[in-house]
Amino acid sequence: MRVTNLDPMVFASLLLNFLLFIDQVNASVTVQYQLQKQQQMSASIAATASVATYTGEAAYNPKVLIAPPAPDPATTNVQINLAPTVQQAGLSIPLKNPFFGFSIEMSVSAQVYGKNSSFINVPFLNLMANVVERAGEVHIRCGGNTQESAAMVDSNPNGGMISKDYSSVTGTTNTPPIDYTVELIYLLSNISSLVNVKWFLGIPFNDTNFRMQIAQEGSRILGDNLIGMQAGNEPDFYTRFGRRPEGYDVNAYKGEVGQVIEILQDPQYEKVRNKIITPSVASEWNLQDVWDSGLIQENANSIAYISVERYPANNCAAVFGTNGNVINPQDVIGDYLAHSKVRDLVSFYASSTLFAQTQSKPFIMFETNTASCGGFPGISNAFSASLWALDYGLQMAYTNFSEALLHVGGQSVVYNPFTAPPTNVSSFHQWTVGPIYYSVLVMAETIGSSGSARVADLFANDNNDQTPAYVIHEGDSPARVALFNYAEDTTGGHDYTATISVPGTIDSVKVKRLTSKTVTQLNGIYWANQTFGVNFASDGRPMGDLVVDIVTCTPSTATAPDGSTITSSTCLVTVPAPGFALVFLTQSALDESDNAHPTETFATTAYTKAHNTLTVDPSVLATSNGQDATVRKYLGSTSFGTAGGAVGVRVPGVAVYAVSMALGVGMVLRRLV
Structure with a gap:
């Protein structure tokens, strides 16, 4: 059940009751400033922080590197010759999303x-x-x-x-x-x-x-x-980390997985007893030794x-x-x-x-x-x-x-x-x-969403390191082409044109591009003209208008050695330096990828500075639930350094609610099951 689009008076009543409720459990209200101020903050960090002396959180490190020099001479044209599925070498197994x-x-x-x-x-x-x-x-x-x-x-x-x-x-x-x-x-x-x-x-x-x-x-x-x-995380590191004695090996780990599988035979684990993930090894053990141990073969019914x-x-x-x-x-x-x-x-x-x-x-x-x-x-x-x-x-x-x-x-x-x-x-x-x-x-x-996509590396441009390309097949035909350009050149001198030869007759292709000004740029990334902004600037929804380019193709015919007529189409697609282009060869290929499933985002605003809003003095709330340095030092990831996380308060009851508030903007109240 969801509560949305409420009458203002009903909403106000619900909100008041809710605020009284969360006050009883020491929950918190978050004050949030305007996007413009946060963007200014992010820009200030990038402009004033010295890389050599930066001591802030690693996630916002402003260090900008020097890109490798672009290849000389520049690649300006890449030939991509596509073939029907039966002729395309090296196609992968059928793939499902999410990958x-x-x-x-x-x-x-x-x-x-x-x-x-x-x-x-x-x-x-x-x-x-x-x-x-x-x-x-x-x-x-x-x-x-x-x-x-x-x-x-x-x-x-x-x-x-x-x-x-x-x-x-x-x-x-x-x-x-x-x-x-x-x-x-x-x-x-x-x-x-x-x-x-x-x-x-x-x-x-x-x-x-x-x-x-x-x-x-x-x-x-x-x-x-x-x-x-998962039955163990990187067991090949257990000895190094002191979790197991010297001599711990693949067979010892296999025995422990067997113990877990035995425990899972208890009726209370019926729904997970065949969902084991193993071996999750990194680099210390030889993988062939793991496969030769019989770990997978002997426990096949339990491994997902x-x-x-x-x-x-x-x-x-x-x-x-x-x-x-x-x-x-x-x-x-x-x-x-x-x-x-x-x-x-x-x-x-x-x-x-x-x-x-x-x-x-x-x-x-x-x-x-x-x-x-x-x-x-x-x-x-x-x-x-x-x-x-x-x-x-x-x-x-x-x-x-x-x-x-x-x-x-x-x-x-x-x-x-x-x-x-x-x-x-x-x-x-x-x-x-x-x-x-x-x-x-x-x-x-x-x-794509068909569940039958098969991928092949095209080894394009004589297997050039800077311009890799892949083809994605659906059924009997190529459906999408992925084109890369790793070169760094803000002048456009290393942009290239992919000349794509497609079997059959097609009038046009659709193209989306992943772009940024440079390979070393920390912000300013766009996918089909949409972005999530700079540091501290996103509510999780893409910003900007979606742009999908249409490229007209030219059909042609040729005579095969057996005398039959071969029909193909040539499509010219530009790939910026640096950048990536995804070429949709058919409308169905685009449909399977773009808005393939119903869209549902979770708006944190209903109206901007209108009604159904709550205004709170930021100076009052600034110390109500923020953290000072003694708390913030525990906010990093414990997988990669001393770390921690914010703590929560469990709210009892059947109905569980989440509310997000913003200074001068509306709210959305939702009920979670």
């Missing part, structure tokens, strides 16, 4: 999802709704390093949904044990009641006293919205996904002072603007994805991003990451991955697809949307 999902560190749940099941972050709902619009659903993992030692408790001393013990941190990333209440599972369920989100959870594996409450309550509360239970985790590089030495070389981001930016690096990264798994097919299991990259330990400033939060992640995703699709989850941390990382504001006193448009979030939307449109 890209999110791995959200369990410890930052209160920051990202909402304080509790009664207060859900509206920008988060909108960000997920954007993906659902294109992919039909979103897959989110609530887990990470912090799931391993997580314990469900009846309550926390501070009354919060999550509590952390910073005196007992472990591992390279100083991960604290966390205590959480069942309120977290109710929060996830309420999110799924509003947007079509499916969840992955994790069984703690920090020792062999497996705490199964998360499986029990997850199954009971989430039902079919719980699609997988075969999983791995991988980051192409790490920034741990710089962030945590580990024994390793400190990497200067400027030295490696070229690695994120070269197709060969992406291909090398993914080809490592080619034999493993083939193994997964023999077992009839989807192969999933369960956690990844630009670099572990939070990413590289100037790369992970720049347009370079948008192009890289999209190329990475398409290369995984081509190599027969079924899905990949991009990791999300807190304030202390730079690679977040989206970041909640560091305090509750911010603008109305208050979140920061990172470059990789754009990749998620573009990837969803590239794969």
Whole structure:
């Protein structure tokens, strides 16, 4: 049930009762300033913060790198010759959306999802709704390093949904044990009641006293919205992190997975006993040894996904002072603007994805991003990451991955697809949307909603590193073409024209472009002319008018060796430097990608400075629920540094409400189940 479009007097009465109600449970009202002021704040940070002396939250690091020089001579024309499906070499397995999902560190749940099941972050709902619009659903993992030692408790001393013990941190990333209440599972369920989100959870594996409450309550509360239970996170690192003794190996892990599967035979786990995700290894164990162990084959009835985790590089030495070389981001930016690096990264798994097919299991990259330990400033939060992640995703699709989850941390990382504001006193448009979030939307449109998309790397332009291209087939024909241009050139001298030869006769194609002025730009990213703005500037809804270009094609005929007539069409599509173009070869291909599912966003305003509004003096509220530095230091991701999250208050009762308020603007009151 939803309460919307209320009569003003009825709304005022409901609002008054609601405010009295939340006052009784110490809930909070958020004051939010105008977008213009927040944009000025963001611009001021970028203009005045010295990179050498910047000491703010990593998520807003203003460091701007120097782009690699553009290739000389410039590529100005790329020939793309498409063929019917029966002639196209290397097509992937059929792919379903969503391909890209999110791995959200369990410890930052209160920051990202909402304080509790009664207060859900509206920008988060909108960000997920954007993906659902294109992919039909979103897959989110609530887990990470912090799931391993997580314990469900009846309550926390501070009354919060999550509590952390910073005196007992472990591992390279100083991960604290966390205590959480069942309120977290109710929060996830309420999110799924509003947007079509499916969840992955994790069984703690920090020792062999497996705490199964998360499986029990997850199954009971989430039902079919719980699609997988991870059995251990990066078990190949357990010895290094002190979670297992020396000598712990694949066979030891296999035995522990067997113990969990045995526990799951209890009737109370009936709904999750066949949803195991394993082995989730990173880099310490040889994958072939894992497959040869029989882990998958002997437990096939219990396993839903075969999983791995991988980051192409790490920034741990710089962030945590580990024994390793400190990497200067400027030295490696070229690695994120070269197709060969992406291909090398993914080809490592080619034999493993083939193994997964023999077992009839989807192969999933369960956690990844630009670099572990939070990413590289100037790369992970720049347009370079948008192009890289999209190329990475398409290369995984081509190599027969079924899905990949991009990791999300807190304030202390730079690679977040989206970041909640560091305090509750911010603008109305208050979140920061990172470059990789754009990749998620573009990837969803590239794969489409048919469930039968097949992807091939075209090795275009003599396999040129700067101009990779992919074709996506639907049924018997090519449906979409993905074109990249990694070159950096603000003059337009390295823009290229793709001459696309398409089988059959077509009058025109539709084109959407992912653009930014430079590969190193931190803001100003646009997908089909829509953007989520600068830091602290988004409520999760795209801003700007959608622009889809129409390119006229020229038909032609030729005579085949057997004397038959071959008909084709030539379409000229411009790809900016830097940029990406998605070419829809048919109207149905566009329809499957653009607004393929009903759109539902969650407006935080009903009217602007009109009626149904509440005005509160900001000076009164500035200290009512904000955090000072002693609190804010706990807002980062525990997966990648000392971190924490805002605490929530559970509101009892059957009816659960979320309300979002803004200074001088309207409100929307919704009832969650």
